[in-house]
Amino acid sequence: MNAPVRPDAFGAGTLPISVPDPAIRFEAVGKTYPGRRGQQPVSALAGIDLAVPAGSILGVIGRSGAGKSTLIRLVNGLERATAGRILIEGEEVTGLNEAGWRKQRRRIGMIFQHFNLLSSRTVFDNVALPLEIAGTPRAAIAAKVERLLALVGLADKSARYPSELSGGQKQRVGIARALATDPKVLLCDEATSALDPETTRSILALLKQVNRELGITILLITHEIPVIKEICDRVAVIEDGRIVEQGETFSVFTNPQHPTTARFVEAVTGVEVPAHLEGQIRTQARDDDNLVLRITFTGENATAPVISRLSAVVGVDVNILAGRIDAIAGQPFGSLLVSIPSRLPESDAVLGALRTLGLKAEVIGHVS
Amino acid sequence: MFPDFLSPQIISLIGQSTLDTLTMVAVAAGIGTFFGLPLGVFLATSKRGELFAAPAANALLGVLVNATRSTPFIILVVAIIPFTRLVAGTSIGTAAAIVPLTVAATPFIARLIEGAVREVDQGLVEAARAMGATPVQIVRKVLVPEALPAIVLGLTLALVSLIGFSAMVGAVGGGGLGDLGIRYGYQRFMPDVMATVVAVLIVLVQLVQSIGDRLARRLNKRLRHA
Numbered sequence: 001m002n003a004p005v006r007p008d009a010f011g012a013g014t015l016p017i018s019v020p021d022p023a024i025r026f027e028a029v030g031k032t033y034p035g036r037r038g039q040q041p042v043s044a045l046a047g048i049d050l051a052v053p054a055g056s057i058l059g060v061i062g063r064s065g066a067g068k069s070t071l072i073r074l075v076n077g078l079e080r081a082t083a084g085r086i087l088i089e090g091e092e093v094t095g096l097n098e099a100g101w102r103k104q105r106r107r108i109g110m111i112f113q114h115f116n117l118l119s120s121r122t123v124f125d126n127v128a129l130p131l132e133i134a135g136t137p138r139a140a141i142a143a144k145v146e147r148l149l150a151l152v153g154l155a156d157k158s159a160r161y162p163s164e165l166s167g168g169q170k171q172r173v174g175i176a177r178a179l180a181t182d183p184k185v186l187l188c189d190e191a192t193s194a195l196d197p198e199t200t201r202s203i204l205a206l207l208k209q210v211n212r213e214l215g216i217t218i219l220l221i222t223h224e225i226p227v228i229k230e231i232c233d234r235v236a237v238i239e240d241g242r243i244v245e246q247g248e249t250f251s252v253f254t255n256p257q258h259p260t261t262a263r264f265v266e267a268v269t270g271v272e273v274p275a276h277l278e279g280q281i282r283t284q285a286r287d288d289d290n291l292v293l294r295i296t297f298t299g300e301n302a303t304a305p306v307i308s309r310l311s312a313v314v315g316v317d318v319n320i321l322a323g324r325i326d327a328i329a330g331q332p333f334g335s336l337l338v339s340i341p342s343r344l345p346e347s348d349a350v351l352g353a354l355r356t357l358g359l360k361a362e363v364i365g366h367v368s
Numbered sequence: 369m370f371p372d373f374l375s376p377q378i379i380s381l382i383g384q385s386t387l388d389t390l391t392m393v394a395v396a397a398g399i400g401t402f403f404g405l406p407l408g409v410f411l412a413t414s415k416r417g418e419l420f421a422a423p424a425a426n427a428l429l430g431v432l433v434n435a436t437r438s439t440p441f442i443i444l445v446v447a448i449i450p451f452t453r454l455v456a457g458t459s460i461g462t463a464a465a466i467v468p469l470t471v472a473a474t475p476f477i478a479r480l481i482e483g484a485v486r487e488v489d490q491g492l493v494e495a496a497r498a499m500g501a502t503p504v505q506i507v508r509k510v511l512v513p514e515a516l517p518a519i520v521l522g523l524t525l526a527l528v529s530l531i532g533f534s535a536m537v538g539a540v541g542g543g544g545l546g547d548l549g550i551r552y553g554y555q556r557f558m559p560d561v562m563a564t565v566v567a568v569l570i571v572l573v574q575l576v577q578s579i580g581d582r583l584a585r586r587l588n589k590r591l592r593h594a
Contacts, residue, residue, distance in 0.1 A: 076498055105500035116495035119590045120513045129509065130499040161589040181499070 021090030022051040023185050023217035024075055029094075030083030031070050031241075044070045045241045048084065052185075052234075057211050057218040059232035059249075061225060061264060067241040068221040072187050075219060076108045077101035089184065106134055109178030109216075113190035115170040117162040123149065123173050124158040130180040148176040152206060168199035175206060179214070186210065188220035192227060204230045225264045229253065229328050237261045249329040254298045271322045271335040273364065281365035289368045291342035292321070293350075296360040297334035304357055307338075314349045316340050342366060378561060381548060386568055388462050389544040392537065393530045395466050400473030400530075401523060407433075407474065408481025409507055419493065419503045433475040441472055441533050445540055452540075465534070465542025473530055480522030484515040517588035524580025528573050535569075545569055 029048040035041045045067045052058040062068045073079040074086060077096065086094045093104055117126050124145055131141045149155045152172040162170055171191060178186055188207065192200040208231045211218050222228065228235050228249060235253075236246035237260055245258040253269055256262040271294065273281060281292055295306065310318050318338050325334035340350050354361040374382075407429065413419040414426040439447070445468040452467040453459045488511050496506045512519070535546020545565050553562025 078494060078497060102500040102502065105498055108498075110495070110498040112491060112495060114489075114491055116489070116491040118492060118510060118514060120516065120587070129496075132509065133496070133499050133501045133505050163590050177499075187498075 020054055021087070023054040023056075023089060024050075024052040024219060025087040025090075026050040026071075026074075026084065027087070028084035029074065029081050029086055031067075031074065031079060032082045043241055045074075045081075046083075048243055050236055050243060050246065052217055052219050054089070054184075054217055055211070055215050056233045057208070057220065057231050058234045058236065059228040060219070060221045060236045060238055060243075061223065061228055062221075062238035063223060066238045068223075068238050069189065071238065072189055072219060072221045075185070075187055076105050076110060106130070106181045107183050108185045108187060109181070109183040110187040110189065111171065111174040111178050111191045113193045115162070115167075115174045115194075117170055117173055117177075119162055121161075122158065123154060123160050123162070123165070126162065126173055127176045127180055130177060134181055144180060145176075148179055151179070151210075152176045166199075167195050168202060171195065171199075171203050172206065175203075175210065179210065179216075184217060186216050186218045188218060188222075190222055191220065193222065193224065197226075200224075200227070201230070207231060225268050229268050229326075233329060237264065250298075250331050250333070253328045254296070254333060268326065269328070269333060269335055271324055271337045273337065274322050277321060277367060280367050282367070283365055285342055285366050286368065289342055289366045290319070290339040291347050292337065292339050292364040292367055293354075294362050294364055295336045295338060295354060296362075297325070297332070297336070298360075299331060299333075304359075306336075306354070306357060306359065309357070310340075310350055310353055314346060314353055316346045316350055318350075337364070339367060374560060374564065378552070378558075381552070382545075382561075382564060382568065385543060385545045385548040385565075386572075388542075389531065389534050389546075389572070392462060392466050392469055392534045392542065392544055393527060396469035396473045396530055396534075397477075397523070397527055399466075399470045400477045400526065403474045404477030405481055405512075405519075407478035409485055409511065411478060411482040412485035413503075413507070413511070419506060433478055436471065436475040437479070441468070442536050444468055444472055445537060449540070460541040462543045465537035465540060465544070468540075469530060469533055469537065472533060473526060476529065477523065477526050480526060481515070481519055484518035484522055485511050487518055488514045517584045517590075520580060520584040520587060524577060524584070527576045527580070531569065531572055531576070 026048045029045060030043070031045040033042045033044060048071065050058075060068045060071060070079050074081050075088070077093065081094050084094070085092055088104070088108070093101070096104060118129065121129065127145045127148055128141050131144060136144070146155070146158075149158055152175055154169060154172050154176070157165065157169065162173065165173065174191075186207075191207070192203050195203060204227065207218060207220075210216055211231075220227070220232070232249050234247065235249045236243045237252075237258060238244070239260045245252060245256065245261045252261060253265045256265050273292075297304070297306070307318050307320070310316065318340055321337040321339060323334065323336035325332065327333065340347060351361060410420065411426060411429060411433070414422045416423045436444070448468055448471060449459045451471075452464050455467050456464040458464050492510050492514060493506055496510045501509065534542070534544050535549070537544065538547030538550050545568060549562050549565035552558045553565055
């Protein structure tokens with residue numbers, strides 16, 4: 001016999017909690033390409049669940065062919081999902097016809113790896129293009145374009161052609177163009193992959209500025225982990241058409257769960273065993289040798305004076321082999337490779353002291 | 369300007385023939401571009417998965433274009449005489465000669481324009497789609513302007529070919545420099561007329577080619593200041 005259900009049991013009496021709609025939400029989204037003549041259909045994406053909170057920057061990282069290119073194109077309908085739903089600001093877009101998509105696309109800006117500027121148009125006319133397409137009056141276009149070029153720092157290049165610009169300047173034009181129709185969402189398709197590291201940083205800084213000052217939600221795809229580290233609030237790792245891990249950038253970087261994630265973050269968080277020690281590290285302890293430890297610092301602990309404290313409190317000599325301190329999504333993070341005498345009780349005391357300080361320490365091996 | 373052994377009558381004939389050639393070529397190229405431009409753009413954008421995807425129409429037009437282009441011009445001139453008579457009211461003379469020239473020029477120009485449009489980076493089409501552009505806007509604001517330098521070079525090539533073709537329309541009484549060369553230079557054995565005709569044709573072709581090259585270079589903003 002079923003228990004009687006009170007009318008208010010499903011929340012009729014509870015306070016409605018209003019959670020803002022994410023700017024973009026994927027619900028069990030899949031994309032399958034029909035097979036060519038007699039071949040099996042190809043699945044590019046499957047079971048994608050992803051939410052990009054309004055006003056945030058979310059980065060999708062994956063190797064080439066993982067499906068990130070398809071994923072980002074589903075958001076503005078350049079590719080159509082074959083399963084699941086995609087919602088933009090709470091509004092379902094999957095199932096729109098071409099005319100519906102065209103309207104939708106004016107609310108979504110996009111920038112590209114190879115910039116995709118029209119060589120026949122000046123900088124000014126390139127930025128004006130989306131406004132011309134939207135049918136904006138000439139006078140309004142001029143005012144808008146001037147403002148955008150000032151925003152991206154290219155006011156003096158208005159009459160130049162793209163061929164006269166550097167890569168970084170071209171991408172700035174791309175950003176100005178993408179912002180022309182006042183979008184709520186900006187899609188970045190490997191936007192810095194064709195740029196050198198220094199230019200990459202300046203473009204990332206501009207994207208961050210656009211995100212913070214204009215409140216534009218950014219979804220970016222990249223294969224470069226530094227891009228994620230630099231500006232992404234959240235990260236999703238994609239492999240073989242599936243998202244294998246996602247979360248806040250800092251926690252994903254400092255505590256990766258999936259091997260693919262671990263390999264990606266290794267490049268920015270890991271500290272390699274120095275070459276001259278490689279091969280000398282043994283798993284078996286011997287008399288009179290040293291223990292090699294990897295100490296990981298996160299958050300507040302990253303700035304703690306650990307080494308001096310170990311020397312002072314425990315009274316052992318700590319030998320630093322390698323290390324780095326960095327910021328991930330604006331939070332300090334460090335990693336240190338040290339060796340300490342492996343004899344007891346000193347080694348135990350060191351490990352205990354590290355635990356007390358709230359640091360993660362793992363034993364790598366032994367060296368003489 | 370002309371060697372003094374050419375009589376004033378011959379000189380005026382050469383002038384008239386040059387004018388006829390220019391008229392035939394200009395009108396045929398004009399009408400050929402009028403039809404060839406949209407046809408070329410359509411051929412370049414209507415395969416499966418493209419902007420105006422219509423694979424069947426694309427294949428059909430492709431066959432039609434190839435058929436016209438593979439027919440030797442002199443045979444085309446004769447073969448379409450009924451059509452020429454229908455359009456021009458006559459099958460003889462310079463006006464009538466414009467019809468087969470146009471029929472030959474249109475598919476030729478269409479293929480050249482197709483090639484030019486296909487050269488445009490697909491990334492630009494994608495960027496325009498991402499802005500919410502309609503297919504027609506993409507053609508007008510992206511494909512044609514970006515392909516313009518290549519289109520101008522293609523049209524230059526078409527003009528040069530048409531100057532060559534126009535020499536054959538003498539077969540239907542079309543007039544022009546080719547006709548003059550055959551009738552006076554060859555049949556009446558006047559080598560000085562033949563030489564002059566060839567010289568005028570060379571100058572014409574050079575002129576067309578260098579104007580076309582210069583215009584294309586001016587329109588091409590890609591490597592301008594590199």
